[in-house]
Amino acid sequence: MRSHALALAAWLATASAIFLDDAYHTDFHYALLGLPKHDATFFQKPYAASKASLLYTVSDNGTIGAVNPKDGALVWRSASGPSSKGHLRGGDEQDTVVGAVGDRITAWSASDGRIVWESRADGAIVEDLEILEQEDGITNSDAKDAVVLLADSSPRVKRLDGKTGRAKWTFTDSSGDTPFQVSTSPTTVYYISLHSPLLGGGAKLRVTFLNPVTGKKTDSYTLSSEGEISTKDNILFAGANTAAPLLAWTDKTNRVLKVNIIGTKGVSSFNAPANVATEKIVLHAPNRVNSLAHFLVEYQTATGHSAEVYHVDLKQSSVSKAYSLQHLEEKGTFATSTAGANVYFTRLTAAEVTVVASVSEGILGRWPVNGSPALAGAYPVHGVSEVVVKGDVASAARSAVLFSNGQWALIRNSEIAWSRPEFLSGTVSAVWAELPEEEALAQELAEESHQNVVGAYIHRVKRHIRDLEHLPSWLQSLPPRVLGNLVGMSQETTVEDIQHDSFGFHKLVIVVTDKGRLAALDVGSQGKVVWTIDLHQFASDATFQSPSLKAFRGYVEVKDVDLSGSLFINSTTGGLLSSQDVKTTLPITTKGETLVTYSLVDGELKGNLGAGPSFEAVWTFTPPPGERIISYTARPAKDPVASIGKVLGDRRVLYKYLNPNLVLVTAVADSARRASIYLLDSASGELLHSAAHYGVDVSRPIPSTLSENWFSYSLTIDSASATTARGYQLVVSELFESPLPDDRGPLGALSNSSTVQPTKGEAAKAYVLSQSYQIPEEVSHMTVTQTRQGITSRELLVTLPASHSIVGIPRQVIDPRRPIGRDPNANEQAEGLAKYAPMIIFDPKWHLNHKYELFGVKNVITSESGLESTSLVFAYGLDVFGTRVAPSFAFDILGKGFNKVQMLLTVAALFVGVLFVAPLVRRKQINSLWTT
Amino acid sequence: MRSSLSTVAYLASVASAARFMLHMPATQLVNPSTLPSATHATLQSSGPPQDAYITRSNSFNFNNVSTGSYLATVHCRDYAFEPLRIDVTVEETVEGSGEKKEMIRAWQTFIGNEWDNKGEGRGEGGNGLVVEVKPLGQKNYYQERGGFSPLSFLKNPMILMALFSMVLIFGMPYLMENMDPETKAEFEEMQKKGVMGSGTTNTAQQIQNFDLASWMAGKTDSSSRGASPAPQSKKRG
Known part of the structure; x- marks a missing residue:
């Protein structure tokens, strides 16, 4: 056992890994949270004695996380939750934050994200969560308890112990109301629900008073709101933790604002500004116990926004308007911050940040915002802010703002301190695109090839003369480049323009998100966002669900179910192209060739003649009864093969079975717990190979990939097959023309053959060699590296969701020709084959992501670079990650280990040596001539 | 084995919810308080694995575990941990008494070995059992550059x-x-x-006169053929 592992380890040491000085330079990682939610984003100190505060949030995909407000770096985050409805609250001077996503209520250690306690609501959804700041007017200095509202058939309000998460009491509401929210005051817990009358119409708001110590109902009242409220969305605000918690709602047309101070029955009514139609009303109120009972109502119109500040008189239980902030013809938002009892409102627009106090309308601070290319054309959607006020002047303000383009940015006074591209967390599809320079050159070359010889030659000379205009600038840039290289400044940090990209590392990846935002990232320069656009500007009425991308030369095609037709977007600028501009480049079929397309229709794989489902079916693949097809994989469209054979140790050749039309179909039989693999020829529909695995957990993913002449897939073994090994399996199969070396099988002598119309009765079937390995973790996705000519050995890239990583398994490790049960003989050793071991332990050196933790990777795409040795890798899902791999080491580029200064010194030393030795040699030659 | 399998199947039908904890003690090799918060443990048997993230007290809590035989793995960025086999069964406390309670047993297990090939026991007990997990070693992701x-x-x-x-x-x-x-x-x-x-x-x-091409082609015949043309060429030259 141990010897196995040792031998394996010794042999794996040869595999390529990431160099310490390359890590964090050649790769990039966006550790994303998702779009932050307004009511659950706040600045807070991670523990009472902390000097700096962190920025906590729960995002639209249920991820809870903390971000350092200084640089925007992620401090910690949870795994994404099952639902988009998340809640997060942090008590004052606590070292925990309490979050609830789906049915899980968890207290997290605020500084490092460790779990403190966890409580499951057993299927009920957590509707609201509050922290009990005070109890009977006394601030609790220990762990503060949480109050949660669980939505179920019978809604429950629970008070959870702040130390352990155990329920102290539970109040069950059996009235059949729709639970809405809980709110707390120092003396009472308020449970707010929507009481719908039996006979249709609107809903009444019911507020139930609960004793915070016992959880017993003490009182309740109902507000007649049926004129305005029909669903929860009509309620604007149910204020939390203020001395005077508020309940505010509006009617459907956003004309009237109604405010109730929770605990009293009176409803104050206010009219929205009448001159422009208000699209949305947002209420901003401080959430501290000891702050002034002031709040701000923001009226958003289609093009601008305005606000009114109201004061609550606690003694008379009345609400009165204090002052209003003028209407601005640009989109913006407000944020609330407190300092002691004082309340400040920060007005955030794309151009300016202004701070006003809640007591009077005088502006305390005003900062024009220096624009940032990442935020160009975007406006603030919501934000949170912290303000430092000295006397009557706000000396500093920082606001974490979500912008309309999905960037989450921190505005510190005037400057944008950082921005996080959180919109990328919703990436659903990504493709590689060529860069502008390459595209232009390719176009020119294509032009030349279509002209006659003389014309092409003149065109070429002209092009070269035109290129000369870049010469002066190139010459100018030469000395700093050379100097930078010598001093050891890596060119990665100095590459600003992509013109110096002679290695082809700067490739664009076009990504599209589920919300219909398209962006281009430069993988070679740390994933810089080159451009980003909202697809709604081209298709205003479409709602995007799962857009998909397809790359063409110079443009990408966007398709979605809801989109009629498709959009063509220029891949270098992000501009829209009309369908006339786009030269329809269908796959070129020469005369006599026909195109066979295939697709999964009603559980059967059907091959059609010509593109489109209307054409006649030429073949159909139906899985055996009881099985259903779960996926199919084809060979990559661009999959160059350098050698048609595999040279053995004794110089004989095993010929690879190379068929461009291979399709790997995965099917499962649920009841029999069987997974079947079928290898088809997509031109003829013929079955080339099949394999079945029993005792497979068919509910788990079975990823597969196909490249060159081999394919692999991974399975999870079901617990019912308890006698065999448990865990996860990786199966690798390789196809050869014949089992014998130097033999090309039945078709070897033929110069032409057809799989559609086999001439010799039976078409040649591949000889398949398979080996399977135990692997320590589940694989959710697999793909293969790609290089320019396919000379470099390939690496199998597997995504491991459990350890948040992507691992590149070298091809030689999973070679199905590894000798079993014996040591390799001399010939096999010469081939580099090691003895078969039943397991593959993922060497940490194989991890492409090294110390990065990749959450939620759904897909990994690879592309060739300008260098044969190197393949570009891009992963997306929740996080976005890009790197480059050199499976056979970077043999065609000098690494950072190459010391240029030392080389120059060596040359100089040799030259000096020659200067010294030359006279000696000359004298010796003369002497030898004279003496003989 | 078959009989034990059927008992497992029978026991699975008995509703049970075992509760145990994997704990990571502080050792010389690893100070568990420094591990990243994404460190988690999974229990795999059938269907989606159960997941437990690391707590402030350096442990992984599993609640409501039904009977069965589980593969427990600790996933950590910085250290590798040994896999465990954890069996949850419902047994009678005293034979014939009819009173039943959950029993949890943990062993070392080995990847690539039969499931019944158990290693050293790692703990046995009722609900609330604490099983210690041991780190095997630090993960080293980086390759050293051969310096001069x-x-x-x-x-x-x-x-x-x-x-x-x-x-x-x-x-x-x-x-x-x-x-x-x-x-x-x-x-x-x-x-x-x-x-x-x-x-x-x-x-x-x-x-x-070394003939590279014939050497590459694996020709092992005597030097007479390989070397004969060479002297001629030399003469000509």
Whole structure:
């Protein structure tokens, strides 16, 4: 056992890994949270004695996380939750934050994200969560308890112990109301629900008073709101933790604002500004116990926004308007911050940040915002802010703002301190695109090839003369480049323009998100966002669900179910192209060739003649009864093969079975717990190979990939097959023309053959060699590296969701020709084959992501670079990650280990040596001539 | 085995919810408080694995675990941990009493081995059992770049050979000069006879006429074919 592992380890040491000085330079990682939610984003100190505060949030995909407000770096985050409805609250001077996503209520250690306690609501959804700041007017200095509202058939309000998460009491509401929210005051817990009358119409708001110590109902009242409220969305605000918690709602047309101070029955009514139609009303109120009972109502119109500040008189239980902030013809938002009892409102627009106090309308601070290319054309959607006020002047303000383009940015006074591209967390599809320079050159070359010889030659000379205009600038840039290289400044940090990209590392990846935002990232320069656009500007009425991308030369095609037709977007600028501009480049079929397309229709794989489902079916693949097809994989469209054979140790050749039309179909039989693999020829529909695995957990993913002449897939073994090994399996199969070396099988002598119309009765079937390995973790996705000519050995890239990583398994490790049960003989050793071991332990050196933790990777795409040795890798899902791999080491580029200064010194030393030795040699030659 | 399988199946039908904890003690190798918060443990049996993230007290809590046999794995960025087999069963506390309670047993297990091939026991007990997990070693993701050092430069066989020949070239004349006349004469005699000379010229010729292509093709036949064209070409040249 141990010897196995040792031998394996010794042999794996040869595999390529990431160099310490390359890590964090050649790769990039966006550790994303998702779009932050307004009511659950706040600045807070991670523990009472902390000097700096962190920025906590729960995002639209249920991820809870903390971000350092200084640089925007992620401090910690949870795994994404099952639902988009998340809640997060942090008590004052606590070292925990309490979050609830789906049915899980968890207290997290605020500084490092460790779990403190966890409580499951057993299927009920957590509707609201509050922290009990005070109890009977006394601030609790220990762990503060949480109050949660669980939505179920019978809604429950629970008070959870702040130390352990155990329920102290539970109040069950059996009235059949729709639970809405809980709110707390120092003396009472308020449970707010929507009481719908039996006979249709609107809903009444019911507020139930609960004793915070016992959880017993003490009182309740109902507000007649049926004129305005029909669903929860009509309620604007149910204020939390203020001395005077508020309940505010509006009617459907956003004309009237109604405010109730929770605990009293009176409803104050206010009219929205009448001159422009208000699209949305947002209420901003401080959430501290000891702050002034002031709040701000923001009226958003289609093009601008305005606000009114109201004061609550606690003694008379009345609400009165204090002052209003003028209407601005640009989109913006407000944020609330407190300092002691004082309340400040920060007005955030794309151009300016202004701070006003809640007591009077005088502006305390005003900062024009220096624009940032990442935020160009975007406006603030919501934000949170912290303000430092000295006397009557706000000396500093920082606001974490979500912008309309999905960037989450921190505005510190005037400057944008950082921005996080959180919109990328919703990436659903990504493709590689060529860069502008390459595209232009390719176009020119294509032009030349279509002209006659003389014309092409003149065109070429002209092009070269035109290129000369870049010469002066190139010459100018030469000395700093050379100097930078010598001093050891890596060119990665100095590459600003992509013109110096002679290695082809700067490739664009076009990504599209589920919300219909398209962006281009430069993988070679740390994933810089080159451009980003909202697809709604081209298709205003479409709602995007799962857009998909397809790359063409110079443009990408966007398709979605809801989109009629498709959009063509220029891949270098992000501009829209009309369908006339786009030269329809269908796959070129020469005369006599026909195109066979295939697709999964009603559980059967059907091959059609010509593109489109209307054409006649030429073949159909139906899985055996009881099985259903779960996926199919084809060979990559661009999959160059350098050698048609595999040279053995004794110089004989095993010929690879190379068929461009291979399709790997995965099917499962649920009841029999069987997974079947079928290898088809997509031109003829013929079955080339099949394999079945029993005792497979068919509910788990079975990823597969196909490249060159081999394919692999991974399975999870079901617990019912308890006698065999448990865990996860990786199966690798390789196809050869014949089992014998130097033999090309039945078709070897033929110069032409057809799989559609086999001439010799039976078409040649591949000889398949398979080996399977135990692997320590589940694989959710697999793909293969790609290089320019396919000379470099390939690496199998597997995504491991459990350890948040992507691992590149070298091809030689999973070679199905590894000798079993014996040591390799001399010939096999010469081939580099090691003895078969039943397991593959993922060497940490194989991890492409090294110390990065990749959450939620759904897909990994690879592309060739300008260098044969190197393949570009891009992963997306929740996080976005890009790197480059050199499976056979970077043999065609000098690494950072190459010391240029030392080389120059060596040359100089040799030259000096020659200067010294030359006279000696000359004298010796003369002497030898004279003496003989 | 079959009988035990059927008992497992029978027991699975009994509703049970075992609760246990994997705990990571502080050792010399690892201070568990420094591990990232994404460190988690999974229990895999059938269907989606159960997941538990690390708590402030460096443990992984599993609640509501139904009966069955589980593969427990700890996933951590910085350290590798040994996999465990954890069996949850419902047993009678005293035989024949009819009172039943959950039993949890943990063993070491090995990837690539049969499931019944259990290692050392790692704990046994009722609800609330604490099983310690041991780190196997630190994960090292990075490859060291071979830096330049004069010593490694000198250790290079090519450099050693060059130095040796340098010593010969420069040292031999001095040796020859310091030899007494008799030995010198003897040595020159030996050189004339060609004890040293003839051999060297022959190998030099062989190296010159070395046929790379035939060597690559694996031809092992005698030097007559491979070497014959070469002298001709030499003559012509």
